[in-house]
Amino acid sequence: MAPNTANSPIISLRRVTKVYGEGPTAFQALKGIDLDIKQGDFVAVMGPSGSGKSTTMNILGCLDVPSGGEFLFKGRHVETLDRDQRALLRRRYLGFVFQGFNLLSRTTALENVELPLLYRGEDKKQRYEMGMAALDKVGLKDWWDHTPAELSGGQQQRVAIARAIVTQPDVLLADEPTGNLDSERSVEIMELLTDLNRNSGITVLMVTHEPDMAAFARTIVHFKDGLVERIEQGLAA
Amino acid sequence: MLGTTVILAFRAINRHKLRSFLTTLGIIIGVAAVVTMVTLGNGATAAVREQISSLGANVLQLRPGQGFGRGGGGPRPPDFKERDLTAIENQLTGVRAVAPVVQSSGTAIYEGNNWSTTVYGTTSAYSEVQQWKVTDGRLFLPEEEAAGKSVCIIGNTVRTNLFQGAEPVGKRMRIKGVSCQVVGVLATRGQGGFGDQDDVVVMPIKFVQRRFTGDRDISQIMVAVDDAYDSATVQNSLEELMRERRKIKAGDQDNFNVFDTKQISDTLTGTTTILTQIVGAVAAISLLVGGIGIMNIMLVSVTERTREIGIRLAIGAVAREVLMQFLVEAIVLSCLGGLIGLFLALIASVAIAPLMQVPFLFDPKVNLIAFLFSAAIGVVFGYFPARRAAALNPIDALRHE
Numbered sequence: 001m002a003p004n005t006a007n008s009p010i011i012s013l014r015r016v017t018k019v020y021g022e023g024p025t026a027f028q029a030l031k032g033i034d035l036d037i038k039q040g041d042f043v044a045v046m047g048p049s050g051s052g053k054s055t056t057m058n059i060l061g062c063l064d065v066p067s068g069g070e071f072l073f074k075g076r077h078v079e080t081l082d083r084d085q086r087a088l089l090r091r092r093y094l095g096f097v098f099q100g101f102n103l104l105s106r107t108t109a110l111e112n113v114e115l116p117l118l119y120r121g122e123d124k125k126q127r128y129e130m131g132m133a134a135l136d137k138v139g140l141k142d143w144w145d146h147t148p149a150e151l152s153g154g155q156q157q158r159v160a161i162a163r164a165i166v167t168q169p170d171v172l173l174a175d176e177p178t179g180n181l182d183s184e185r186s187v188e189i190m191e192l193l194t195d196l197n198r199n200s201g202i203t204v205l206m207v208t209h210e211p212d213m214a215a216f217a218r219t220i221v222h223f224k225d226g227l228v229e230r231i232e233q234g235l236a237a
Numbered sequence: 238m239l240g241t242t243v244i245l246a247f248r249a250i251n252r253h254k255l256r257s258f259l260t261t262l263g264i265i266i267g268v269a270a271v272v273t274m275v276t277l278g279n280g281a282t283a284a285v286r287e288q289i290s291s292l293g294a295n296v297l298q299l300r301p302g303q304g305f306g307r308g309g310g311g312p313r314p315p316d317f318k319e320r321d322l323t324a325i326e327n328q329l330t331g332v333r334a335v336a337p338v339v340q341s342s343g344t345a346i347y348e349g350n351n352w353s354t355t356v357y358g359t360t361s362a363y364s365e366v367q368q369w370k371v372t373d374g375r376l377f378l379p380e381e382e383a384a385g386k387s388v389c390i391i392g393n394t395v396r397t398n399l400f401q402g403a404e405p406v407g408k409r410m411r412i413k414g415v416s417c418q419v420v421g422v423l424a425t426r427g428q429g430g431f432g433d434q435d436d437v438v439v440m441p442i443k444f445v446q447r448r449f450t451g452d453r454d455i456s457q458i459m460v461a462v463d464d465a466y467d468s469a470t471v472q473n474s475l476e477e478l479m480r481e482r483r484k485i486k487a488g489d490q491d492n493f494n495v496f497d498t499k500q501i502s503d504t505l506t507g508t509t510t511i512l513t514q515i516v517g518a519v520a521a522i523s524l525l526v527g528g529i530g531i532m533n534i535m536l537v538s539v540t541e542r543t544r545e546i547g548i549r550l551a552i553g554a555v556a557r558e559v560l561m562q563f564l565v566e567a568i569v570l571s572c573l574g575g576l577i578g579l580f581l582a583l584i585a586s587v588a589i590a591p592l593m594q595v596p597f598l599f600d601p602k603v604n605l606i607a608f609l610f611s612a613a614i615g616v617v618f619g620y621f622p623a624r625r626a627a628a629l630n631p632i633d634a635l636r637h638e
């Protein structure tokens with residue numbers, strides 16, 4: 001097992017495949033992905049629709065399992081873990097931001113942000129302090145008692161980001177985080193992600209269709225037909 | 238971990254009050270219905286028992302003939318004689334009291350008021366056999382009985398209709414054209430299974446025989462069985478004794494019959510018990526329907542909440558924790574519904590029992606069973622749909638719309 005040094009990648013995919021369905025209707029979404037992600041990197045994933053970006057993100061986020069190949073996270077094999085072990089991995093190391101925000105309705109911003117801490121078993125005081133700190137980071141400290149219905153799209157996405165970073169994860173995965181936002185709000189979100197990447201040392205992986213957003217990344221990975229087409233340096237590198 | 242799931246469960250209940258209320262409603266109605274019906278049913282059974290015991294429990298009624306369906310057109314079987322009475326008193330074990338009865342109907346008159354009633358000729362033992370107290374006045378004196386004096390004890394209905402508020406004891410009234418003195422009033426017994434039991438005039442048997450029936454025959458002998466003895470055994474000995482006395486050969490039919498009031502009491506009690514069971518079964522079905530309602534709402538709620546389950550799984554909840562949350566929710570809602578249902582049943586039973594003229598009887602067993610059953614339904618029906626949802630892939634759960 002590889003030692004976890006700064007130089008070795010935090011995430012490695014080797015010949016990862018993913019097949020949806022069985023028999024004649026089976027569809028191969030990933031055809032053998034090889035990808036290394038360095039600790040502290042800010043990666044944008046681009047590519048045409050249906051090229052397998054979300055599928056890859058879900059595997060990286062331990063939300064789904066590959067059909068074949070190897071997936072190493074911090075040098076540990078993940079493809080052999082069971083459901084509960086993957087859940088614990090998500091709880092400990094990973095944060096998610098979705099295109100659709102996915103906040104709990106009728107639940108205040110603070111309670112949404114505190115939720116991962118509850119599953120971690122933090123006590124009430126700790127939950128409150130960490131939750132408020134995370135909301136402060138995304139600039140929504142004063143909105144802590146508002147429910148999603150009372151927040152704008154950009155604010156909701158920032159609450160979702162606060163929820164993702166409240167556990168101080170190593171990796172933040174964001175699948176089209178600006179997909180539902182206008183360009184001004186999108187830039188705010190990108191600046192927030194850049195700040196988290198630079199100042200909190202969180203490795204950020206983000207799927208986007210917009211070159212303007214990808215411009216915030218250090219590395220840009222291009223997908224095509226279930227394969228990595230090319231990797232280039234971003235403008236922020 | 239349990240603390241976390243309990244917090245989450247209470248938050249979910251609190252945030253979705255309508256959904257929680259609807260889930261609980263099924264249980265509330267089911268439990269309230271079943272407990273109310275069974276409680277009232279038990280009360281009705283008790284009321285029937287009470288009325289039966291007012292008939293004078295464990296009394297054997299000895300009559301000539303072959304019971305109610307006296308078949309054939311043969312000669313009328315003979316009535317009993319005083320010798321039979323003495324024989325029963327002296328030769329039968331397990332007898333508390335024996336009273337002879339002759340019956341006659343007629344009109345009673347007092348100061349222009351008429352009342353048509355039944356006259357019972359009997360002895361003071363009648364009061365003991367029937368466990369029937371005299372409230373005002375007294376029983377017959379032995380010398381009044383021996384001489385067959387013209388004295389009477391009246392039932393409450395006769396008192397009301399004839400004396401209309403006036404004090405009857407000591408007054409003279411006329412019965413079937415004969416003057417008689419009222420010496421006592423019987424305690425009220427109310428409507429038994431056999432009409433108004435208070436519509437009677439009781440007189441010494443010798444008087445009734447002399448003035449009304451015209452012979453010394455006894456048409457009925459009432460035998461009160463001692464509580465320490467089995468009434469069926471005493472009935473058998475009584476029948477044997479009477480066959481012997483009436484010289485009935487082995488194999489021949491009896492020309493008398495013994496009717497055990499305990500039989501009616503058992504039959505009536507049995508009937509009300511069956512009624513209670515039927516009512517209980519109907520109520521149990523309503524409890525089950527309530528349970529299916531809960532299952533339905535839980536199922537819909539889990540479908541609605543699949544995305545929520547996906548979110549929880551995605552941020553690192555283990556399937557077991559999500560499942561626990563739903564389970565705790567189901568337990569809390571079912572138990573809450575059960576308790577509210579029990580409370581409503583209590584109120585309803587207390588309110589309805591007097592209207593039905595039955596006593597309110599709190600039955601802890603029924604309450605406990607209904608509560609446990611409702612809780613079990615809630616848990617089972619809350620658990621299984623949740624288990625299905627928690628088994629989903631987080632991504633599929635998240636995509637669920």
Ligand SMILES: Nc1ncnc2c1ncn2[C@@H]1O[C@H](COP(=O)(O)OP(=O)(O)OP(=O)(O)O)[C@@H](O)[C@H]1O
Pocket residue numbers: 020021027029047048049050051052053054055056
């Ligand atoms: N659960 C599934 N079952 C069957 N096929 C699926 C499933 N999820 C994705 N696919 C297919 O796999 C392919 C890759 O899907 P994926 O969602 O990874 O694309 P994507 O690159 O994220 O596209 P987009 O830019 O539109 O989000 C698509 O052709 C899609 O139809």
Ligand SMILES: [Mg+2]
Pocket residue numbers: 053054055175
């Ligand atoms: Mg996608």
